[in-house]
Amino acid sequence: MTITDLYPSRGATEVSTPRKDPVVWGAPGTPGPISDIGLQSFEHDGFLAVDQIISDDEVAVYHRELERLVTDPEIRADERSIIEPQSKEIRSVFEVHRISEVFANLVRDERVVGRARQILGSDVYVHQSRINVKPGFGASGFYWHSDFETWHAEDGLPNMRTVSVSIALTENHDTNGGLMIMPGSHRTFLGCAGATPKDNYKQSLQMQDAGTPSDEALTEMATQYGIKLFTGKAGSATWFDCNCMHGSGDNITPFPRSNVFIVFNSVDNAAVEPFAAPIRRPEFIGARDFTPVR
């Protein structure tokens, strides 16, 4: 069975395609933690900020667990850990909901998964989870990208029915490399130029290359949409649509900026074969276990 490629990418040229999918899949009035107004603004902007999704006491628990993971030599040696090329510090640990019972509980938390179900209008499973650690004094940022571009091209997610939440575990100031999103960018898919190399993920997790928008496209989008920076105390959260154009700068301040990042996909949008890559990425980056979160 072949599934039509709704969002071509990684061809000879950069090409933009209007979004062919809803942003909010749930019927209005579906009960859950997000208000109708919240869902409407998510639909409009492509994101929704939550001032406090977990309490200060819970932040302490999750932050302690993050510290435990990034200082554990066994985790460091695991292929699921990504190391900063320069400082050799841990930059990300993938599949934290499988590595850690503590983060597994966070995923199951109704304040978290309940919001994902409302947006996606179905049961959901975890396509990817990770902690992103941005220690002070020079941790590098994430260049501009749409997550869906990669998840579609390299992981085979057919439709835009995927949502991410970034939960701050340290304060996100306006200076320490917080998340930036172009509001409204989720309504257009930017297919990137250039074929995907075989082991693209290894290099792209440290620095994006294939799947990177051109300067011209970014200039046009930023001019049209503007750029919003997300700040907030530890325990705040940013929900954002899979096709938002987003990125973050380096962290040259002394203040670490760490978060836990969970990607929920609808069980009705399970991964198929990659649409524009020679091979699938490993399952710790793009899940193939579609068991719904309960």
Ligand SMILES: O=C(O)CCC(=O)C(=O)O
């Ligand atoms: O939290 C950030 O700095 C951005 C991370 C990001 O875009 C990603 O992990 O895909």
Ligand SMILES: [Fe+2]
């Ligand atoms: Fe991203």
